[in-house]
Amino acid sequence: MNGHFSKLLLITWAILAFSCKPNLILTEVKTNNLTVAENSSLLDSQIVFQYLPFKNILEKDMKRVISFSEKEMVKGRPESGLTNLLADLVLEEGQKEAVRLNLQIEPVVSFFNYGGIRTWLPKGEITVGKIFELMPFENEMVFIQLTGTQLQQFYxxxxxxxxxxxxxxxxxxxxxxxxxxxIEGEMLDSASIYWMVTNDYSASGGDDLAVFTQRLKLITSGKKIRDIIISNFEGRKIRGVNLTETLDGRITNE
Structure with a gap:
């Protein structure tokens, strides 16, 4: 009798102990979750408090007007005001940068990949934020040296x-x-060597441009394409020069 009772008590204790254990764990997890949530809220508040001044500065800078466009510009093929503007800008700034860095090279052509142009430029005020929309990538300006044959393949x-x-x-x-x-008023010479200004994404063969990976040389500038655009537009504003659309027939269909 006593033995039977002892076994029954042991089994009952085991069942109760086993059934109570999950309850204890569940209660503890619930308590911990509440504690973590409270700490997270406090931490989030501290982060927001520290970040807020920078956020306000960033938002203010994004709204800063850096240029004025005389008309809306959208990208298009075979050429467009926007694609021409950006390609010419990169070539101009690349030539200046080559001199500033004393690279002893003379870039004569440029490429601003079509797919990297993510939006249009509206007529009127152009803000920093609009340039971030136009060029959201962290691409860097680079110089690549190509043979005339490689340029022919690229074009x-x-x-x-x-x-x-x-x-x-x-x-x-x-x-x-x-x-x-x-190029520079002369027919492309397959035996000549040319320097091009482009971005590191294209230079690495992006958008099916494997020909660029066969380049003779590559020189980095350490400058982001987006920063170069912003600086160029700011310079135009200071000089009182608006953005204008240029369609010069650089690419035509036969």
Missing amino acids: DIVASKGGDSVGGVRFVISNGKAKNIM
């Missing part, structure tokens, strides 16, 4: 896509190929 790729954002060059698209390629 054939551009022609196969119907055009792109290129500077310092003129050519005709014929049957998906680039012909009558003119």
